[in-house]
Amino acid sequence: MSVLAVQGLRKSYGAEEVVCGVDLDVAPGECFGLLGPNGAGKTTTLKLCLGLIEPDAGTIELLGEPVPRRAREARSRVGVVPQFDNLDPDFTATENLLVYARYFGLAPQRMRERVPRLLEFAGLAGRAEARINTLSGGMKRRLTLARALVNDPQLVIMDEPTTGLDPQARHLIWERLRRLVAEGKTLLLTTHFMEEAERLCHRIAIMDRGRIIAQGSPRSLIAKHIEPQVVEVHGPGYEAWMARAAAAAPRVERAGDTVFCYAADVEPVLKSLAGQSELAYLHRPANLEDVFLKLTGRDLRD
Amino acid sequence: MRASHFAVPELSLRWVAVWQRNWLVWRRLAVPSILGNLADPLIMLFGLGYGLGAVLGEMGGTSYFAFLAAGFVASATMYAATFESLFSAFSRMHVQRTWEAIVNAPMTLDDVLAGECAWAATKALAAGACMLIIVAAFGYASPGLALAAVPVVLLIGVAFAAAGLAINALASGYDFFSYYMTLVLTPMLMLSGVFFPVEQLPSAVQAVAKALPLYHGVAVVRPLLRGELAQGLWLHLGVLAAYAIVAFYVALVLTRRRLLK
Structure with a gap:
């Protein structure tokens, strides 16, 4: 039996719906x-x-x-x-x-x-x-x-x-x-x-x-949601480099002054960085933050 | 406002735990706190009672001191309940977020309000009872019926505690309370027969005075200290009880609206 079972939970404040049909099941x-x-x-x-x-709608069962x-x-x-x-x-x-x-x-x-x-x-x-x-x-x-x-x-x-x-x-x-x-x-x-x-x-x-x-x-x-390898690149001239990187990785994103290249195989990205001594880069496995940012976007939330 | 804010109170005996929490904090500061509640009415009572009393002689069939003493038993109770349910309750609700912590336990906000109301009434009872003791010690209260004034003091305390909690639920900050104190309580103090008989007022103003809870409190306490029962005793008590019940319900609805969102 679940500790918490939530189905179709909804809650609005005025015209704004804050919780729009949430289902949860905690074991x-x-x-x-x-x-x-x-x-x-x-x-x-x-x-x-x-x-x-x-709630405006939905059912909640907490500890039965x-x-x-x-x-x-x-x-x-x-x-x-x-x-x-x-x-x-x-x-x-x-x-x-x-x-x-x-x-x-x-x-x-x-x-x-x-x-x-x-x-x-x-x-x-x-x-x-x-x-x-x-x-x-x-x-x-x-x-x-x-x-x-x-x-x-x-x-x-x-x-x-x-x-x-x-x-x-x-x-x-x-x-x-x-x-x-x-x-x-x-x-x-x-x-x-x-x-x-x-x-x-x-x-x-x-x-x-x-x-x-x-x-x-x-x-x-x-x-499920993200390519396994990431190369983060920043430094002077990253914009010019980014134009070329688009061909080297299936997904290239920019946040502020950092370029994120996501790929299963990042060899082409690393090759394109060879000789670019003014650019700093970090090669790492993808993590939850990458998933989070992909799914929720990189815009600032206030 | 949602329909659930108007629901009937869902109370359990757990409200006692809220009362106890406040008691545990207060008992360390009990003496300065009671003195603080009493200093103001006692200075006024002795100053005006002896000073003005010497000029005025009798009022309402008794010495002016005795007249004023009965009024101040009621008004000291009113102010003690009010300070606790405004400033102290606001600290716990808004500044310290104590109420939020409590409702995460198996407590309802209704329990919290009931505990706070009972607590503010308890402090009011302590202040009112101390005034009664002092007045009696100076020989201005008949010993037998003055004891009967104790439950009346408690009822006055509950009514003003509940009213204070309703105001508390609307407050944006401590400054907000000065509106209530100066625009509601001070006129009430003047109109309710504390300093002079209500009959001195123009009849239109008398009608307003007789709708005020403090008037009904004074109207019961003053005869009791003289050793008499008030005329229309049950009506006075009924009005006070009605104020207590309605104010508590309003406090509940407003506090639910404020916190349960």
Whole structure:
């Protein structure tokens, strides 16, 4: 049985349709990533799945409960890491967990032994009595993750869990999330970091303008949607070179002052670069970002 | 506005957890907080009560101090409920996003509002009850029926807490609240019989005064402190209860519109 099953989900604000017929199916024990540029409808989709807003059409089943009708029952077995930190600044780290557990009907006595373990999981064992405003951004995120686990949820939903964190803090969060998956929890996260999706997620849905435009494992998406090799070229005179490169690779794209050549065999591209010492180039395998940019376009989204 | 914003409240006993959250924060600052709520009405009461009282003598059949004391029990309750449901609730709703965190748990926004309303009413009760104790200590309240004023104070607290939460749902920032304070509460304070009997007002203004919740609160509390039951007691209590229920429902609809999108 699915942890989350969504069919034909729609939501409009005024004349603008933000979610336009989304289908999702998240299986137990997997890490599922919802990828998309800003404004793609990811956060709205999550809020709909949690029963916080009413859909205009479609059905949602979260942990076997119909949402929004029985959203409260469903949410009692879900943990949520919101996009913006909303830890309680009036409390210490420990108190944040104890107070949040009350919202699940969990008495402090029952939580007393769980809280130290949750803080340890978050790498905050030494900061149990610390006030929230003394914690770094990474610590706050980890505490928010620990808070999402107070009810020992089957599913953890995370909205951009590592946005705004430095690389060290991000790697620490990823390590913890992998640990949760190893413990058998199901994760659903949104992100616009391709590396995050590629490293963590078993399956990915790419969302754009309210629609799911591709779905599958990171490898299968790369194999299906993009040529396996990429050569990125930049430097003075790249425009003149680009005109010639068009014949050397099946797909040549430009973003800003960089040329991207996609091909199964990039030998002709590399040959045409020989002797062009003013051009810098990078030859690499195609990744999820290439798929993402191909499917959602290179225009800036605001 | 969507139809779902108008749905009947979906409450559970979990609202108690919201009340508890606020209680845990407040108990550390309880003494300065109560003093803060009381300083203003007490200074006014003793200043005006003794100063003006010496000039005015009696008012409404009692000493001016006793007259004013009863009014200030009601108005201190009103202001305590209002400050909590405007400024403090706005911090939790908008600045700290505490409410957003809570509704990700198995809580509804309705639970959150019920907990906040109960909490603001509790703080109002604390302020009103402290005023009652001080007034009684100075011998201006009959001991028996003054106790009966406690539940009335709570009802006044609920009505103004709910009204404050409705205003909170419309606020763009803290500045917004000064409109409500100066354009609604200050005139209400003047018109509701706190400082002088409503009968002194022109009859058209009296009609307005008698539609205000604070008027009905004062009308019940003042006779109780004298050891009497108010005429039309149940009507006064009914109006206060109606204000509480309608204001809470309006607060609910407006807050759903603001946050559930």
